[in-house]
Amino acid sequence: xxxxxxxxxxxxxxxxRKLKLNENEVATIFVIDHLISQGNPFVTADLLSLxxxxxxxxxxxxLAKLITKGMFEYKTIGKNTVATxxxxxxxxxxxxxxxxxxxxxxxxxxxxxxxxxxxxxxxEKLLGRSLSPVEVAKIHEWISFGYxxxxxxxxxxxxLSKGKKTLRSVDKILLSWSQRDDLQSEGHTxxxxxxxxxxxxxxxxxxxxxxxxx
Numbered sequence: 128x129x130x131x132x133x134x135x136x137x138x139x140x141x142x143x144r145k146l147k148l149n150e151n152e153v154a155t156i157f158v159i160d161h162l163i164s165q166g167n168p169f170v171t172a173d174l175l176s177l178x179x180x181x182x183x184x185x186x187x188x189x190l191a192k193l194i195t196k197g198m199f200e201y202k203t204i205g206k207n208t209v210a211t212x213x214x215x216x217x218x219x220x221x222x223x224x225x226x227x228x229x230x231x232x233x234x235x236x237x238x239x240x241x242x243x244x245x246x247x248x249x250x251e252k253l254l255g256r257s258l259s260p261v262e263v264a265k266i267h268e269w270i271s272f273g274y275x276x277x278x279x280x281x282x283x284x285x286x287l288s289k290g291k292k293t294l295r296s297v298d299k300i301l302l303s304w305s306q307r308d309d310l311q312s313e314g315h316t317x318x319x320x321x322x323x324x325x326x327x328x329x330x331x332x333x334x335x336x337x338x339x340x341x
Contacts, residue, residue, distance in 0.1 A: 135212075136160070138219040146198070146218065151181060155189045159199065160212055169201075170210040242276035243267060249280045254292060265294050274301055 136157065143153050158178050162170050172187040179186065193199035198215035201208050246266050251257055258266070269279050279297070282304070286296040 135216045135219050138223055142219060142222050152189050152193060155186060156212065156215065159210065163210060168207065168209040239270055242270055245276045246279050250283060253283055253287060262294050269301065
């Protein structure tokens with residue numbers, strides 16, 4: 128997973144206020160992580176005090192708070208008890224995933240807004256009037272369905288070239304284009320189907336005995 132490739136220490140610095148951690152707790156977490164990475168599976172307040180300037184009683188209180196907050200724990204593996212920051216890391220990875228999701232939603236929202244504005248502007252220009260609420264809603268539906276602003280504008284131009292000005296006509300054109308694209312993606316097109324029909328007819332005609340041998 129991409130989140131697991133991100134250094135949790137970076138995520139901790141970015142999110143510790145959101146997780147309601149203070150600086151002493153963050154420093155303690157960093158030292159815990161350092162000791163574990165150095166091959167010390169069972170981290171205690173005594174061991175931490177050898178690396179920190181905080182009083183051992185203060186460190187012991189911090190460890191208790193981290194356990195209560197679900198960010199640090201001792202667990203038994205086989206016959207051994209080990210310290211782990213895995214609960215904290217999982218919280219940080221979830222925060223990062225939420226951040227990515229929110230960022231993607233904002234980008235998508237901005238893109239949709241820009242495409243809608245482009246369609247509205249072009250439609251009003253091509254139709255020579257303002258759009259009705261129903262028409263605005265229909266255009267929004269097309270964008271949400273996945274049609275690009277360019278495709279929607281081109282569909283209106285196609286409809287106008289046939290003397291049709293309703294969005295219903297545009298909707299039919301978009302549908303026909305979508306079906307055409309689906310056929311092409313499957314390796315079949317109306318043109319190829321017509322070619323196959325013509326070929327079959329040509330073969331049938333070629334087999335007819337036009338000359339009477341009698």
